Amino acid sequence: MTYEEVIGYLYSRLPMFTRDGASAFKKDLTNIQKLCDALGNPQEHFRSVHIAGTNGKGSSSHMLASVCQTAGYRTALYTSPHLLDFRERIKVNGEMVPKAFVIDFVKTNQRLIEKVEPSFFEVTVALAFYYFAYMEVDIAIIETGLGGRLDSTNIIQPLLSLITNISFDHMHMLGNDLAEIAEEKAGIIKEGIPVVISEKQDDTAFVFIEHATKKNAPLYFASEQWQFMQVRTDNHYQYIRLTSKTGSDWSLKLDLRGHYQQKNSLGVIVAIEQLIHRGYHITTHHIQEGLSAVQKNTGLFGRWQTLSIDPLVICDTGHNESGWKEVMQNINATRYQSLHIVLGVMRDKDLNHMLQILPQKAHYYFCNPKLDRALPAPILQQEASNFQLIGEAFTDVETAVKQALSNAEKEDFLFIGGSTFVVAEALPIFGFHAE
Numbered sequence: 412m413t414y415e416e417v418i419g420y421l422y423s424r425l426p427m428f429t430r431d432g433a434s435a436f437k438k439d440l441t442n443i444q445k446l447c448d449a450l451g452n453p454q455e456h457f458r459s460v461h462i463a464g465t466n467g468k469g470s471s472s473h474m475l476a477s478v479c480q481t482a483g484y485r486t487a488l489y490t491s492p493h494l495l496d497f498r499e500r501i502k503v504n505g506e507m508v509p510k511a512f513v514i515d516f517v518k519t520n521q522r523l524i525e526k527v528e529p530s531f532f533e534v535t536v537a538l539a540f541y542y543f544a545y546m547e548v549d550i551a552i553i554e555t556g557l558g559g560r561l562d563s564t565n566i567i568q569p570l571l572s573l574i575t576n577i578s579f580d581h582m583h584m585l586g587n588d589l590a591e592i593a594e595e596k597a598g599i600i601k602e603g604i605p606v607v608i609s610e611k612q613d614d615t616a617f618v619f620i621e622h623a624t625k626k627n628a629p630l631y632f633a634s635e636q637w638q639f640m641q642v643r644t645d646n647h648y649q650y651i652r653l654t655s656k657t658g659s660d661w662s663l664k665l666d667l668r669g670h671y672q673q674k675n676s677l678g679v680i681v682a683i684e685q686l687i688h689r690g691y692h693i694t695t696h697h698i699q700e701g702l703s704a705v706q707k708n709t710g711l712f713g714r715w716q717t718l719s720i721d722p723l724v725i726c727d728t729g730h731n732e733s734g735w736k737e738v739m740q741n742i743n744a745t746r747y748q749s750l751h752i753v754l755g756v757m758r759d760k761d762l763n764h765m766l767q768i769l770p771q772k773a774h775y776y777f778c779n780p781k782l783d784r785a786l787p788a789p790i791l792q793q794e795a796s797n798f799q800l801i802g803e804a805f806t807d808v809e810t811a812v813k814q815a816l817s818n819a820e821k822e823d824f825l826f827i828g829g830s831t832f833v834v835a836e837a838l839p840i841f842g843f844h845a846e
Contacts, residue, residue: 412514412517412518413514414510414511414513414514417513417514417517417518418497418513420517421497421517421531421534422531424524424525425524425529425530425531425534439561440561440563440565440566442527442528442529442530442533442563443529443533443536443537443563443566444566445527445529446520446523446524446527446529446533446534446537447537447540447566449520449523450520450537450540450541451544453540453541453543453544453545454540454544454566454567454568455568456544456547457487457543457544457547457548457549457550457551458549458550458551458569458570459550459551459552459553459567459569459570460475460550460551460552460553460569460570460571460572460573460682460686461553461555461564461565461567461569461571461572461573461599462475462552462553462554462555462572462573462574462575463554463555463558463559463562463572463573463574463575463596463599464573464574464575464576464577464596464609465575465576465577465578465592465596465731465733466575466576466578466671466729466731466733466734466737467575467576467609467671467674467675467678468554468555468573468575469490469554469711469714469728470667470669470671470672470675470711470714471573471575471609471675471678471679471682472488472490472552472553472554473488473490473667473705473709473711474667474672474675474676474679474701474702474705475552475573475679475682475683476488476502476505476552476708476709477701477702477704477705477708477709478679478683478693478697478698478701478702479549479550479552479686479691479693479701480504480505480701480708480709481697481700481701481704481708482691482692482693482694482697482701484549484550484691485503485504485546485547485548485549485550486503486504486548486549486550486551486552487501487502487503487539487542487543487546487548487550487551487552488501488502488503488505488551488552488709489501489502489536489539489543489551489552489553489554489564490554491532491535491554491556492831493835494712494713494831494834494835494838495712495835495838495839495843495844495845496845497513497535498510498513498845499710499712499845500535500539501535501538501539501542502709502710503542503543503546503548504708505707505708505709505710507710508538508539508542512542512545513538516538516541516542530563532556532563533563536556536563536564539553540567550570550686550691553567553569555596555599558595558596558598559574559595559596559597559598559599560594560595560596560597560598560599561595561598562598562599565598565599568601568604569601569604570604570685570686570689571604571605571606571607571682571685571686571689572599572600572601572604572605572606572607572628573606573607573609573678573679573682574596574597574599574606574607574608574609574619574678575609575610575674575675575678576609576610576612576674576733577589577592577593577596577612577614577615578592578731578732578733578734588614589612589614589615590614590615590617590618592615593614593615593618593619594618594622597618597619597622600619600622600623600626600628601626601628602626602627602628603626603627603628604626604628605628605629605630605631605685606619606623606628606629606630606631607631607633607678607681607682607685608630608631608632608633608634608678609633609634609674609675609677609678609679609681610633610634610674610677610678611632611634611635616632631681631685633677633678633680633681634674634677635656636655636656636677636681637653637654637655637656637677637680637681638653638654638655639651639652639653639673639674639676639677640652640654641670641673642662644668644744646717646720647666647668648664648665648666648668648703649664649665649667649668649670649672649673650662650663650664650665651663651665651673651676653676653677653680661680661695661698661699662699663676663698663699663702663703664699664702664703665702665703665705666702666703666704666705666706666707667705667706667711667714667715668715668717668741669714669715669727669737669738669741670737670740670741670744671734671737671740671741672714672715676702679702680698683698712834712838712843713726713727713728713831713834713835713838714727714728715727715738715741718827718837718838718841718843719841721821722816722819722820722821722822722823722824722825723745723747723823723824723825724816724825724826724827724841725741725745725824725825725826725827726826726827726828726834726837726838727741727826727827727828727834728828728830728831728834729828730756730757730760730828730829730830730831731760731761731765732761732764732765732768735765735768735769736768738826738828739768739769739770742770742824742826745824746824747822747823747824748820748822748823748824749773749774749819749820749822749823749824750770750772750773750774750823750824750826751773751774751775751776751815751818751819751823751824751825751826752769752770752773752774752775752776752802752825752826752827752828753775753776753778753808753811753812753815753825753826753827753828753829753833753837754769754775754776754777754778754791754795754802754828754829754833755777755778755779755780755785755786755788755791755808755811755829755830755832755833756785756786756791756829756830757782757784757785757786757830757832758784758785758786759784760786762786762791762794766794766795766797766798766800767798769795769798769800771798771799771800771801773800774801774802774815774818775792775795775800775801775802775803776802776803776805776811776812776814776815777789777791777792777795777802777803777804777805777811778804778805778806778807778808778810778811778833779791779806779807779808780807780808780830780832780833780835780836781807781808781836782832785830785832788804788805788806788811789804791804792804807836808833808836808837809836809837809840812827812837812840813840
């Protein structure tokens with residue numbers, strides 16, 4: 412099989428959350444354990460950091476990977492979903508898993524896959540673990556897919572766990588309040604293994620304290636140990652200053668320019684401190700260099716990413732209430748003459764909470780990515796009108812983006828978002844393609 416045929420086989424045969432929604436989510440770890448048992452339990456042959464959270468886990472994973480990579484460690488990175496190429500999910504030192512490796516893995520294990528009948532995500536996790544063991548990585552940064560307790564990645568025994576932020580998303584699977592959602596995320600806390608919480612939140616802190624106490628796991632709330640202050644931003648970086656309770660004072664240059672990265676950076680810094688305590692040689696220079704080159708080192712897309720200038724075009728993958736609040740902070744801090752927003756969402760999103768956050772003084776281009784889970788643009792347009800968000804409906808992302816570009820003046824601002832999959836379909840319009 413060719414690479415395209417292999418990916419087509421996985422897409423067509425296996426349940427996918429991005430396509431099928433909740434029905435593709437397996438509520439136990441049986442399948443992933445069967446796969447990994449058959450593969451020789453590759454997850455036991457490398458050291459790892461496990462990262463969960465509602466928002467910020469992808470950015471934090473890439474930031475931490477970039478720093479470890481800068482420090483000279485062979486660094487693996489597992490994230491999801493992908494934007495342009497399936498292989499974005501599985502990287503070592505910023506390089507995607509080779510197509511030939513994916514082909515060989517699927518061909519060799521096709522009978523196993525058809526016997527176990529796993530989900531698409533479960534096969535992807537098994538492939539990642541197998542590749543990381545094969546590559547003899549020094550450390551693997553592993554991002555959960557959904558939740559934590561029952562996530563397929565949760566069969567690892569990491570050096571450290573990091574939980575970024577808890578907010579409302581996937582409530583039909585994870586819980587109806589923040590404490591219930593936090594319970595699922597806290598499921599990655601392991602016996603005796605330190606856990607870092609990026610942001611201490613009144614509604615969820617007690618959940619992590621309780622789980623950490625039961626597991627005898629040292630617990631660190633990063634936002635209690637460090638404080639941040641944004642100094643300034645330019646077209647390429649944001650400059651922040653971090654101060655700790657112990658008197659440390661750091662100046663950092665982040666190439667991830669979203670305001671929300673300041674909160675993420677606190678968790679990353681404390682996670683790095685824990686890695687240093689466990690024998691990793693990571694200096695202040697490594698941290699500064701790594702955080703200034705996350706996109707270059709890891710190939711991260713879609714986090715307050717500038718796609719074009721004149722007019723300014725920025726995309727972001729934020730797709731829930733908390734994510735949109737952070738996006739709005741960035742939009743409000745941006746200078747422009749008129750605001751254009753290309754917006755698309757999935758059917759299972761809580762529209763009422765999200766739409767009430769969005770600015771009424773903007774022209775909207777409602778669209779839907781090419782997924783069955785996507786909410787049709789006319790329905791989104793109708794729902795948005797209840798919140799005085801006015802605009803046109805388009806049958807696809809590309810048409811919506813091109814119409815917005817046609818309407819925008821030089822001093823205007825065009826934002827593209829609402830869903831990871833809207834961003835994924837917008838990137839090629841601006842010349843971004845899989846390698």
